[in-house]
Amino acid sequence: MNDQAAFCRHLAEQAPPGPLLLALSGGLDSSLLLHLLVQAGLAPRLAVVHVDHQLQEQSGDWARFCQRQVEEYGVPFALAQVCVDPAEGLEAGARDARYGALLPMASARQATLVTAHHRDDQAETLLFRLLRGAGVQGLSAMRERSGREGVPLWRPLLAIGRATLESWAEESGIQWQEDPSNGDQHHRRNYLRHRIVPALRERWPGADATLSRTAEHMAEAAELLEEVAKADAVEAGVQGVVLPLRGLAALTTARQRNLLRWWLVGLGAGAPSAAVLEQIRLLQAALEDSQGKVEWGDNALRLYRGALYFGRRSHFAPWQGEAVWHEGAVPPDIPNWQWSKEQSHHAIAVLRPPGDLTVQPLMGAMTLRRNGMHQQIKELWRAAGVPPWQRRQWPLLCRDGAVLSVPGCGLADGLPVEQAQPWFLTPASP
Missing domain, CATH: 3.40.50.620 (HUPs)
Structure with a gap:
């Protein structure tokens, strides 16, 4: 024109x-x-x-x-x-x-x-x-x-x-x-x-x-590849930041790469280099219970129980602080988590007992007294399928060094449930 x-x-x-x-x-x-x-x-x-x-x-x-x-x-x-x-x-x-x-x-x-x-x-x-x-x-x-x-x-x-x-x-x-x-x-x-x-x-x-x-021809081809990736993502069971490797393995190598690119671009990571993409594909050869990882720039992937989890590097970092939660106050800010009074998808229930509390991450062999026994918290989380990096990020509610409440598990013996306030923890976006 x-x-x-x-x-x-x-x-x-x-x-x-x-x-x-x-x-x-x-x-x-x-x-x-x-x-x-x-x-x-x-x-x-x-x-x-x-x-x-x-x-x-x-x-x-x-x-x-x-x-x-x-x-x-x-x-x-x-x-x-x-x-x-x-x-x-x-x-x-x-x-x-x-x-x-x-x-x-x-x-x-x-x-x-x-x-x-x-x-x-x-x-x-x-x-x-x-x-x-x-x-x-x-x-x-x-x-x-x-x-x-x-x-x-x-x-x-x-x-x-x-x-x-x-x-x-x-x-x-x-x-x-x-x-x-x-x-x-x-x-x-x-x-x-x-x-x-x-x-x-x-x-x-x-x-x-x-x-x-x-x-323009490349743009048309890219649209077709995106359509294929979307269909493969549904078939493979991709859910947000989680990509099951069993579904990925069922695809040809070319479609694996196409799906991974589409998934990562959609999550804001951009298209990885060919070398990084191959590192990600090779995680399929790792054992399902391994803790394989790939990191590039500010982006990171973790392998857990046969699935890839995407996040920023900071998303996988352990929490090393602690905070005081006074009775009647709002919950303290915690890295990688958001508090809410309303239950939502992927939310983890937390029962808050009365009184002032210390909120801290898991340290060493901490236990929760339940059913008359001291149960290892890390074993409770392992049985519940909590990924390893989150076990060092989940906040524990304590008083005088004793764990009173564990997210997703409940209260320690002797604490009345009817007096506990229900809260919910949701993982922050990566």
């Missing part, structure tokens, strides 16, 4: 419902998109945010330029200043910091986040991910409509080439700012943009359109 007026009509027809939040860098692409959205009559639903990465001395000047630009259209403007962590590379750090600011803002407004990615960006992204060895999901690159952390994303320029956008900007008298870092070919994406992609275009003039079409 090379006609600007026709494209504005297309924007008006295709815009998602509800508020729109445009990410404005001040460059040509986003400055033109701001103009086009206003021309399409979407200004009443539009707000604009500029993210200042604070990586350039003149970043404050760019922010003021963006604010003046937006004020001319009478659209609400917000500025977000972020700090970039370059540990994983400056480009990746800037992207993470940017979305770390944009997504909460869009979520708070219940808005669709709008970005100015175009067809040339799509081609660069496909090549960049191909060189990183990405799979089908990665090679599907960007989509016009997608979502991230529960926030809907819209990239209305994705089918339009940079050359067309430049002509539209000139035609409309759009002003923009050029980021000097865009020309720094030490950055890998810039190297692709300035050296590799131009050479491809010279040899294959339709390279951008061809690469964009390939990304």
